[in-house]
Amino acid sequence: MSLTNATPLEVAKAARVGSRRLAVLSTDKRNAALTSIHKALADGKDEVLAANKQDLVDANKVAAGGTLSQSLVKRLDLGKPGKYEDMLQGILDVRDLEDPINKTTAKTLLDDTLVLSRVTCPIGVLLIIFEARPEVIANISALAIKSGNAAILKGGRESSHSFAAIASIISQALSTTAVPSDCLQLVQTRDVIADLLKLDTYIDLCIPRGGNELVRYVKNTASIPVLGHADGICTTYLSGDYPADKATKILIDAKVSYPAGCNALEQLLVHISALSTTLPVVAEALLQKGVSLRCDPASLAALSEELPAHSAALLQPASSEDYTTEFLDLVLAVKTVSSLDEAITHINAHSSHHTDAILTLDEATAKSFLAGVDSASVYWNTSTRMADGQRYGFGTEVGISTNKIHSRGPVGLEGLTIYKWVLVGDAQVSAEYGAGGKRWRHERMVVGDDEGVARSEEEREVLRRFRAGKGV
Amino acid sequence: MSLTNATPLEVAKAARVGSRRLAVLSTDKRNAALTSIHKALADGKDEVLAANKQDLVDANKVAAGGTLSQSLVKRLDLGKPGKYEDMLQGILDVRDLEDPINKTTAKTLLDDTLVLSRVTCPIGVLLIIFEARPEVIANISALAIKSGNAAILKGGRESSHSFAAIASIISQALSTTAVPSDCLQLVQTRDVIADLLKLDTYIDLCIPRGGNELVRYVKNTASIPVLGHADGICTTYLSGDYPADKATKILIDAKVSYPAGCNALEQLLVHISALSTTLPVVAEALLQKGVSLRCDPASLAALSEELPAHSAALLQPASSEDYTTEFLDLVLAVKTVSSLDEAITHINAHSSHHTDAILTLDEATAKSFLAGVDSASVYWNTSTRMADGQRYGFGTEVGISTNKIHSRGPVGLEGLTIYKWVLVGDAQVSAEYGAGGKRWRHERMVVGDDEGVARSEEEREVLRRFRAGKGV
Numbered sequence: 001m002s003l004t005n006a007t008p009l010e011v012a013k014a015a016r017v018g019s020r021r022l023a024v025l026s027t028d029k030r031n032a033a034l035t036s037i038h039k040a041l042a043d044g045k046d047e048v049l050a051a052n053k054q055d056l057v058d059a060n061k062v063a064a065g066g067t068l069s070q071s072l073v074k075r076l077d078l079g080k081p082g083k084y085e086d087m088l089q090g091i092l093d094v095r096d097l098e099d100p101i102n103k104t105t106a107k108t109l110l111d112d113t114l115v116l117s118r119v120t121c122p123i124g125v126l127l128i129i130f131e132a133r134p135e136v137i138a139n140i141s142a143l144a145i146k147s148g149n150a151a152i153l154k155g156g157r158e159s160s161h162s163f164a165a166i167a168s169i170i171s172q173a174l175s176t177t178a179v180p181s182d183c184l185q186l187v188q189t190r191d192v193i194a195d196l197l198k199l200d201t202y203i204d205l206c207i208p209r210g211g212n213e214l215v216r217y218v219k220n221t222a223s224i225p226v227l228g229h230a231d232g233i234c235t236t237y238l239s240g241d242y243p244a245d246k247a248t249k250i251l252i253d254a255k256v257s258y259p260a261g262c263n264a265l266e267q268l269l270v271h272i273s274a275l276s277t278t279l280p281v282v283a284e285a286l287l288q289k290g291v292s293l294r295c296d297p298a299s300l301a302a303l304s305e306e307l308p309a310h311s312a313a314l315l316q317p318a319s320s321e322d323y324t325t326e327f328l329d330l331v332l333a334v335k336t337v338s339s340l341d342e343a344i345t346h347i348n349a350h351s352s353h354h355t356d357a358i359l360t361l362d363e364a365t366a367k368s369f370l371a372g373v374d375s376a377s378v379y380w381n382t383s384t385r386m387a388d389g390q391r392y393g394f395g396t397e398v399g400i401s402t403n404k405i406h407s408r409g410p411v412g413l414e415g416l417t418i419y420k421w422v423l424v425g426d427a428q429v430s431a432e433y434g435a436g437g438k439r440w441r442h443e444r445m446v447v448g449d450d451e452g453v454a455r456s457e458e459e460r461e462v463l464r465r466f467r468a469g470k471g472v
Numbered sequence: 473m474s475l476t477n478a479t480p481l482e483v484a485k486a487a488r489v490g491s492r493r494l495a496v497l498s499t500d501k502r503n504a505a506l507t508s509i510h511k512a513l514a515d516g517k518d519e520v521l522a523a524n525k526q527d528l529v530d531a532n533k534v535a536a537g538g539t540l541s542q543s544l545v546k547r548l549d550l551g552k553p554g555k556y557e558d559m560l561q562g563i564l565d566v567r568d569l570e571d572p573i574n575k576t577t578a579k580t581l582l583d584d585t586l587v588l589s590r591v592t593c594p595i596g597v598l599l600i601i602f603e604a605r606p607e608v609i610a611n612i613s614a615l616a617i618k619s620g621n622a623a624i625l626k627g628g629r630e631s632s633h634s635f636a637a638i639a640s641i642i643s644q645a646l647s648t649t650a651v652p653s654d655c656l657q658l659v660q661t662r663d664v665i666a667d668l669l670k671l672d673t674y675i676d677l678c679i680p681r682g683g684n685e686l687v688r689y690v691k692n693t694a695s696i697p698v699l700g701h702a703d704g705i706c707t708t709y710l711s712g713d714y715p716a717d718k719a720t721k722i723l724i725d726a727k728v729s730y731p732a733g734c735n736a737l738e739q740l741l742v743h744i745s746a747l748s749t750t751l752p753v754v755a756e757a758l759l760q761k762g763v764s765l766r767c768d769p770a771s772l773a774a775l776s777e778e779l780p781a782h783s784a785a786l787l788q789p790a791s792s793e794d795y796t797t798e799f800l801d802l803v804l805a806v807k808t809v810s811s812l813d814e815a816i817t818h819i820n821a822h823s824s825h826h827t828d829a830i831l832t833l834d835e836a837t838a839k840s841f842l843a844g845v846d847s848a849s850v851y852w853n854t855s856t857r858m859a860d861g862q863r864y865g866f867g868t869e870v871g872i873s874t875n876k877i878h879s880r881g882p883v884g885l886e887g888l889t890i891y892k893w894v895l896v897g898d899a900q901v902s903a904e905y906g907a908g909g910k911r912w913r914h915e916r917m918v919v920g921d922d923e924g925v926a927r928s929e930e931e932r933e934v935l936r937r938f939r940a941g942k943g944v
Contacts, residue, residue, distance in 0.1 A: 020820055024843045102843075108865050114854065116864060123876050124846065204876040225697060225877050246899035253901030348492055370894050371496045371574075374596065382586065382897035391902065392588055392893070393580050393914035404595050404676040405697050406878040409893045421864070421881045422842050425854035427718035429725030430863065442865035 008195035011152055011185050012202035015125045018182035019150035023122045025178050027099040033145050033177040034095035040173035041138060041166065042088055051165035052078040052134060059158050068158070075133050076158055087135040090396065094142040097395045100413040101148045104451035109443040111433075114425040117451075120417045122148035124204040127196055128398075129154045129218065131210040134162035141170060141184050143398050147416040150183040152203065154193060156210075164188070197222040207411075209399050212326070227411065229402040231326045231352035232262025234384040237343040237369065239360040240273030244281035246381070247359050251282050253383040254357075256289045260328050262400060263355050263387040267323060267333045269343045270299055275336060280306035283334075287314050291330045294318035298336035323350050340365055344372040351375060353402045355387040355409075376402055376409035480667035483624055483657050484674035487597045490654035491622035495594045497650055499571040505617050505649040506567035512645035513610060513638065514560055523637035524550040524606060531630050540630070547605050548630055559607040562868065566614040569867045572885040573620045576923035581915040583905075586897040589923075592889045594620035596676040599668055600870075601690065603682035604628035609638050613656050615870050619888040622655040624675065626665060628682075636660070669694040679883075681871050684798070699883065701874040703798045703824035704734030706856040709815040709841065711832040712745030716753035718853070719831050723754050725855040726829075728761045732800045734872060735827050735859040739795060739805045741815045742771055747808060752778035755806075759786050763802045766790035770808040795822050812837055816844040823847060825874045827859040827881075848874055848881035 006014070022030075041048070059076055062068040078084055106118040126149050130136045137155055144151035155163045167186040174181045187196070197206060200223045208218040208228050215230040236254060238247055254265035270279050275298060283293060283303050292314045295303060300317055307315070322333040323346075337343045347356050357379035358369040366380040377387045387410060389397020394412025401407050407415035432438050478486070494502075513520070531548055534540040550556055578590040598621050602608045609627055616623035627635045639658040646653045659668070669678060672695045680690040680700050687702040708726060710719055726737035742751050747770060755765060755775050764786045767775060772789055779787070794805040795818075809815045819828050829851035830841040838852045849859045859882060861869020866884025873879050879887035904910050 020816075020844065020846060023846070024840075110858075110863065110865065220695070223692070225875070227877075249899055250901055253903050257901075257903045344492075366896075368496075372492065374492060374495070375892065377893040377895065380894075380896045381899055382895055383901040385902035386582075386895055386897075386900075387893075388902070391582065391905070391912065393582065393912065403697070404890055405699075406890075408890055418876055418878075418880055420847065421849040421859075422852075423849065423854055423858055424838075424852045425858075427721055427853055428858075429722055429729075429855040430857035430860070431725050431729045433863070440863065440865065 005188070008187075008192045008199065009202075011187060011192075012125065012196060012199045014182040015150040015152050015185055016202040018180040019122070019125050019148075021180050022145070022150055022183045023101075023124075023148045025148070027102075029178040030099075030145055030148065031095050033174060033179040034091055034142055036173040036177050037138070037141065037145075037170050038088055038091040038095075040169045041091070044165070044169040045084055048162060048165045048169065049079050049084070051161040052076070052159075054161040055134070055159050058161075062158075072132060072158070076162070078134055078162060083135065087138050090135075090139050091142045093395055094139070094146050094413075097146065097413060100146070100417045104447045105419060107445040107447050107451075109441050109445050110423075111425075111428060111438065111441050114423070114428050115445070117422045117424075118419045119422050120419050123416060123418050124149065125202060126151045126416070127154075127203050127206040127224070128152070129193065129206070129208045129210065129214065130156065131214065132156035132158045134159040134166065136209070137163055137166050137186070138170075139396065140398065143396065143413060143416065144184065145179055147413050149416055151185075152196065153184065153186045154190070154196075155186070157190065160188065194221055197224060200224045207399055225406070227401050227403055227407060227415070228399050229262060229352065229354055231402075232264065232354045232400075233266045233324065233326050233350065233352040234263060234355045234357075234387075235267040235269060235347050235351050236265055236357040236359060236384060237269040237337070237340075237347070238271065238274055238278060238282070239340075239358065239362070239365060240271045240277070241361045242274075242278065242359040242381075243361075244278045247278055248282050248285045250357075250359060250381070250383045252285055252289060254385055255286060255291055255332055256330070257383075257385055259330055261385065262326075263385050264328070265332065265384050266325065266327055267335065267350070269335050269337050269346060271343075272298070272336055272338050275299060275302040276306060279303065279334075283307060286332065289330070290314075291332055292316060293332055293334050294322040295334040296336055299334045326352070340368060344369060348372075348374050353404075354400065355379065355384045357382065357384050376400070477660070480659075480664045480671065481674075483659060483664075484597065484668060484671045486654040487622040487624050487657055488674040490652040491594070491597050491620075493652050494617070494622055494655045495573075495596075495620045497620070499574075501650040502571075502617055502620065503567050505646060505651040506563055506614055508645040508649050509610070509613065509617075509642050510560055510563045510567070512641045513563070516637070516641040517556055520634060520637045520641065521551050521556070523633040524548070524631075526633040527606070527631050530633075534630075544604060544630070548634070550606055550634060555607065559610050562607075562611050563614045565867055566611070566618050566885075569618065569885060572618070572889045576919045577891060579917040579919050579923075581913050581917050582895075583897075583900055583910065583913050586895070586900045587917070589894045589896075590891045591894050592891050595888060595890050596621060597674060598623045598888070599626075599675050599678040599696065600624070601626045601665065601678070601680045601682065601686065602628065603686065604630040606631040606634035606638065608681070609635055609658070610642075611868065612870065613642060615868065615885060615888065616656065617651060619885050621888055623657075624668065625656065625658045626662070626668075627658070629662065632660065666693055669696060672696045679871055697878070699873050699875055699879060699887070700871050701734060701824065701826055703874075704736065704826045704872075705738045705796065705798050705822065705824040706735060706827045706829075706859075707739040707741060707819050707823050708737055708829040708831060708856060709741040709809070709812075709819070710743065710746055710750060710754070711812075711830065711834070711837060712743045712749070713833045714746075714750065714831040714853075715833075716750045719750055720754050720757045722829075722831060722853070722855045724757055724761060726857055727758060727763055727804055728802070729855075729857055731802055733857065734798075735857050736800070737804065737856050738797065738799055739807065739822070741807050741809050741818060743815075744770070744808055744810050747771060747774040748778060751775065751806075755779060758804065761802070762786075763804050764788060765804055765806050766794040767806040768808055771806045798824070812840060816841060820844075820846050825876075826872065827851065827856045829854065829856050848872070 059073045103120045108116045353375045355377040356375045389410035397410045531545045575592045580588045825847045827849040842850045861882035869882045
């Protein structure tokens with residue numbers, strides 16, 4: 001990793017050149033680089049924590065001045081028990097994931113001795129902009145190297161000493177490996193970001209990890225594609241038939257377990273038939289947890305009648321903005337709907353297309369909801385907080401995407417890859433085919449075990465029998 | 473299809489609303505709409521050709537004034553024998569392709585009764601900008617409906633009468649089907665494009681089909697993602713061991729069979745060992761076809777010595793711009809390289825990452841090239857002109873992408889889809905898992921036959937045996 005003061009153009013060009021060397025390294029060589037980084041960061045723990053202490057001292061001064069929140073200061077602290085070890089373990093976890101590149105994902109026989117394969121490969125050069133948490137740099141570096149991508153990293157100012165210490169250690173570690181050190185570059189000043197976002201000749205994808213303001217700035221400035229989400233306005237639709245105990249369990253998890261998360265619940269749609277049955281039970285539990293409810297007239301009337309003991313502070317009328325707001329706090333907008341269609345239409349118009357759920361016992365209703373809602377993740381009878389790469393089984397995630405192209409929802413290693421078309425022939429040419437000429441065969445082929453596709457032993461056995469049967 | 477004079481915002485909003493209705497239509501209903509469009513356009517042939525004649529009259533007037541080329545005028549003519557029928561057949565071909573949406577492409581058991589599926593779905597609303605050829609509107613409309621996407625279409629001015637006639641017929645045909653007519657809207661004036669390109673809340677993807685200038689304008693203006701290619705600068709690397717007859721066959725096809733195509737060859741890299749052996753044979757054949765060669769000093773010296781009969785008009789020294797130019801004509805840049813690495817480095821720096829080929833008998837050399845070259849399509853011993861959706865077996869293509877995300881190379885129906893994550897549970901919540909709680913199972917599941925995945929009878933049989941063996 002270079003800790004660079006080069007110009008944005010120099011940074012991007014060097015990353016591009018490095019990326020091509022990294023892209024052709026074997027799985028073993030990329031994994032060995034991660035092993036080296038892990039060891040170097042384990043050995044350098046004291047050094048990193050000393051730098052981190054400096055960041056904390058600076059941050060506490062700023063916090064005392066009132067321009068930085070205490071919760072942000074806490075997130076900077078790498079010295080909390082277990083945090084550094086978690087960061088180290090994360091590198092090994094990524095190393096031990098299946099290699100996402102050089103997999104053949106489709107294969108077609110175009111003609112005799114003319115075979116077309118679709119093979120996964122790295123995207124190229126990533127620009128990753130993230131906020132303060134210093135351990136993110138290690139996680140992102142591991143994901144980039146594992147997926148064969150070069151990365152230009154810009155971290156939050158508040159962690160600059162920690163970042164510099166980690167970057168210097170990673171840089172030294174990489175110099176002993178096959179990964180060119182230009183493949184990971186940390187830029188230190190914020191003023192280079194605008195320039196980098198325009199370098200679409202050298203940088204292939206930008207992933208901003210941070211708040212709404214950062215993401216919007218990046219989306220509006222970049223001429224390179226951006227993967228991420230600006231908002232997480234997640235909704236759950238409670239139908240009339242769903243048991244109150246399960247609804248309560250799900251909605252408490254969705255709203256209360258981590259209100260600052262992008263997958264936290266921000267809106268509850270209630271079918272009119274649940275207003276005086278399930279809703280009061282759910283609302284009572286939410287109110288007990290300190291959640292304030294911003295209600296439309298129908299739900300406010302029902303709750304005021306059923307739960308007269310609660311103060312107006314927690315039971316409030318909703319404004320129209322409440323249905324387009326990411327509260328990131330113990331606040332929930334509640335709205336009554338009279339049909340499934342109304343719920344779907346409201347969600348498609350108001351949610352941020354991140355994660356939306358339905359609670360119902362009726363399969364047909366659920367299926368209509370899952371098909372009709374245009375969001376990255378759509379759930380039936382579970383909590384929106386499930387939207388997370390680790391929970392989805394990706395091992396780790398680089399972020400959550402509300403994009404409609406490339407990668408949607410939690411983005412793991414696979415989201416950092418693309419493919420190339422590899423065509424191997426024996427001097428066949430295009431003009432030989434078509435009207436009056438040779439005919440295309442266009443036969444789907446079975447991908448071989450040696451072509452990078454992960455299969456279980458059982459699947460391999462089935463494939464062997466299949467091929468034996470076909471005489472392949 | 474609406475032939476609209478609405479504002480860009482109204483157009484985009486209506487398309488978005490329509491897209492959600494289209495997205496949940498069954499395969500049969502989408503196919504039935506294509507059948508209706510086909511019949512209506514067959515019945516309306518005289519009407520369309522009359523409108524097309526008007527376009528031709530107008531275009532010939534402009535051509536007489538010198539501001540429109542005769543070759544462009546020819547491309548406008550829908551009355552050429554077979555052209556209208558090809559357009560009609562194209563609609564049925566798209567209808568009969570496999571449905572690309574509602575396919576489960578991955579399935580994971582997160583925990584008992586908690587199943588995560590990745591299901592393909594339409595992207596949403598497409599903005600497709602294309603140049604003059606009037607038959608494209610029928611092809612694009614068919615691709616959009618088949619893939620469940622709404623589309624806003626803007627065609628070239630020169631075909632405006634033809635477009636209007638076709639749009640009106642498609643609109644009437646759709647009104648008898650389940651596809652909302654707002655799902656296909658033709659905008660007529662160029663001045664709305666700039667506004668549409670900013671409406672990223674309602675439009676998900678822009679596909680410009682046309683020349684370099686159009687694509688660059690779109691990429692620079694749009695805040696919505698753009699899929700396409702500005703240039704097709706394709707290169708072939710001729711190594712020293714490849715037979716001259718096969719090399720000649722391939723290179724003539726690549727350069728001469730359709731020089732105006734984006735997959736036509738623009739650069740030939742020659743290994744130094746082939747300068748006085750294979751290159752003269754290949755060059756002689758190219759020169760005979762009228763190709764002028766722009767050569768670096770080494771290749772120019774070799775060819776001047778070996779082929780003294782040829783005039784300086786066809787054998788010229790290359791300028792450095794010749795290695796970054798898309799000639800779209802019978803011109804070829806030639807450059808000598810002394811190693812495979814030099815060839816790969818030149819291609820990665822100078823090609824447009826569209827399609828690049830190597831000609832060699834050596835497998836290790838070929839594999840290094842295929843891995844090292846960072847292009848959408850990489851070929852071994854065949855012609856760059858193979859880069860085409862129909863040739864790849866996609867049935868048809870919406871364009872060719874040099875993007876590094878989402879879809880790369882020829883883009884068929886699959887490139888017009890994305891996926892959503894569908895999670896079905898029974899009131900499991902996130903806080904139950906992790907430290908001290910329940911453990912994730914994260915078991916890969918076999919996708920069922922009823923989940924939209926296309927399988928051959930043989931594959932189904934294998935799957936049945938596999939499941940029987942597992943007791944599933």
